[in-house]
Amino acid sequence: MDSIISLTGLSKSFGRRKALNNIDLVIGKGEFVAIFGPNGAGKTTLLKIMSTIIEPTKGNVLINGIDSKKDPSKIRGMIGAISHETYLYDELTARENLEFFAHMYDIDKDHIDDRIDDILKNVNLFQRADERAGSFSRGMKQRLSIARALLHQPSILLMDEPYTGLDQHAAANFERVLMGTGNSDVTRIMITHNIERAFELCDRMLIMDRGELRFDKLKTDIESVEEFKEQYLSIVEKDTDAEGISNF
Amino acid sequence: MKKSLYIAAKDLRSEFRTKQMLNSMLIFSLIVMVIFSISFGDVLGQTELVGKLAPGVLWVAFTFAGTLGLSRSFAGEMENGCLEGLKLSPIDRSSIYIGKTISNVLLMFIVELLTIPIFIVLFNYNISGIPGLALVIFLGTFGFVSVGTLLSALSASTRAREIMLPVLLLPLIIPVIIPAVMATGTILADGSIGDISSELRLLIVYDLIFFVVGQLVFEYTVMD
Numbered sequence: 001m002d003s004i005i006s007l008t009g010l011s012k013s014f015g016r017r018k019a020l021n022n023i024d025l026v027i028g029k030g031e032f033v034a035i036f037g038p039n040g041a042g043k044t045t046l047l048k049i050m051s052t053i054i055e056p057t058k059g060n061v062l063i064n065g066i067d068s069k070k071d072p073s074k075i076r077g078m079i080g081a082i083s084h085e086t087y088l089y090d091e092l093t094a095r096e097n098l099e100f101f102a103h104m105y106d107i108d109k110d111h112i113d114d115r116i117d118d119i120l121k122n123v124n125l126f127q128r129a130d131e132r133a134g135s136f137s138r139g140m141k142q143r144l145s146i147a148r149a150l151l152h153q154p155s156i157l158l159m160d161e162p163y164t165g166l167d168q169h170a171a172a173n174f175e176r177v178l179m180g181t182g183n184s185d186v187t188r189i190m191i192t193h194n195i196e197r198a199f200e201l202c203d204r205m206l207i208m209d210r211g212e213l214r215f216d217k218l219k220t221d222i223e224s225v226e227e228f229k230e231q232y233l234s235i236v237e238k239d240t241d242a243e244g245i246s247n248f
Numbered sequence: 249m250k251k252s253l254y255i256a257a258k259d260l261r262s263e264f265r266t267k268q269m270l271n272s273m274l275i276f277s278l279i280v281m282v283i284f285s286i287s288f289g290d291v292l293g294q295t296e297l298v299g300k301l302a303p304g305v306l307w308v309a310f311t312f313a314g315t316l317g318l319s320r321s322f323a324g325e326m327e328n329g330c331l332e333g334l335k336l337s338p339i340d341r342s343s344i345y346i347g348k349t350i351s352n353v354l355l356m357f358i359v360e361l362l363t364i365p366i367f368i369v370l371f372n373y374n375i376s377g378i379p380g381l382a383l384v385i386f387l388g389t390f391g392f393v394s395v396g397t398l399l400s401a402l403s404a405s406t407r408a409r410e411i412m413l414p415v416l417l418l419p420l421i422i423p424v425i426i427p428a429v430m431a432t433g434t435i436l437a438d439g440s441i442g443d444i445s446s447e448l449r450l451l452i453v454y455d456l457i458f459f460v461v462g463q464l465v466f467e468y469t470v471m472d
């Protein structure tokens with residue numbers, strides 16, 4: 001499998017606090033990767049570095065062969081991002097939000113309307129296209145947020161806890177839209193605390209703790225979700241115990 | 249530049265729907281005008297005396313109403329993580345600054361356009377030299393907004409943003425307010441554009457410096 005993301009010796013510090021410590025990671029085209037870890041493990045920092053929003057203190061980031069330090073703008077054009085934040089303007093309608101981001105992503109002017117119609121149909125919001133985003137429910141906003149992220153047909157989709165605030169029904173809807181839109185070549189990376197759902201959707205599971213990558217296996221190499229949960233707890237609890245001893 | 253215009257258009261569209269900034273700026277300007285007209289009730293209608301008061305009264309209204317508006321300029325971008333959404337898109341950070349500056353300047357012009365007639369009515373005063381006055385107001389407003397937009401972005405992510413913006417902004421705009429007030433006074437006293445050439449030069453230099461510096465350092469003000 002060709003690699004699309006390659007991180008080498010990646011470290012990030014905020015003042016004296018080390019958020020990431022010497023991460024090496026290669027992700028292949030079309031992979032669906034889930035990243036788990038306790039709060040403060042460095043997951044979001046890792047995603048922000050991949051999306052070029054922040055620069056690493058040390059190490060290299062190659063996205064589709066492009067060095068993030070040399071052409072961050074080109075990299076951002078390949079990435080779609082979904083987060084617990086919707087990145088939507090409440091005062092604008094669904095269509096106006098998508099039009100605005102279409103201009104930001106340099107989508108061909110002649111195709112903007114068709115593209116927006118298509119994607120709004122995909123996320124089941126075509127009938128509500130001219131209503132303000134601020135009047136939408138949390139689930140609808142999250143679907144519009146997917147539409148915004150996929151509008152420019154990105155080759156990489158980064159998701160940071162996309163289930164936050166969604167009820168069971170909205171979460172199921174979100175997954176349906178997520179798996180139904182975009183093509184299979186899209187590389188998906190998702191940070192989540194929902195082990196069961198991620199185990200169903202993803203091909204590869206990573207566990208991060210204290211800025212380090214502590215576990216990296218293909219789903220096919222993991223027997224069951226229970227085994228993965230045990231692995232997760234053993235990694236996280238071991239470190240918590242160690243922290244308790246060192247603090248003591 | 250094209251993307252900056254889209255950002256400005258988006259801001260103006262949002263603002264005209266909620267009118268959060270416009271309403272607060274206009275009400276503030278109106279209150280300032282009413283208070284000054286009551287305080288200086290003795291001189292109302294005396295053209296020469298009102299002409300001496302006018303530059304101060306107008307620029308106090310413009311400056312403080314503008315500060316009020318600027319404090320909301322990035323508030324909308326902080327809701328729902330919109331600023332991060334913009335930062336994730338393949339645009340130059342300076343495009344965000346330019347777009348925001350354009351929308352803030354246009355909003356201030358609207359407030360100024362409505363404030364001046366209120367001043368004329370309340371102070372029973374006839375303004376002469378409209379083109380010269382328009383030029384001074386344009387340059388003064390542009391300089392004010394160039395610095396204000398940058399500082400608004402800087403203070404938007406701080407906890408005490410409502411306090412932080414005026415504390416940072418007011419000392420920095422003194423070099424633009426002084427020549428703007430002086431030039432406004434000269435124009436209202438029937439002076440020509442030639443009479444305010446030194447003030448205009450100062451305003452142009454200030455505007456250019458802060459607009460260029462704003463574009464260069466904006467990236468660092470919105471950095472995570």
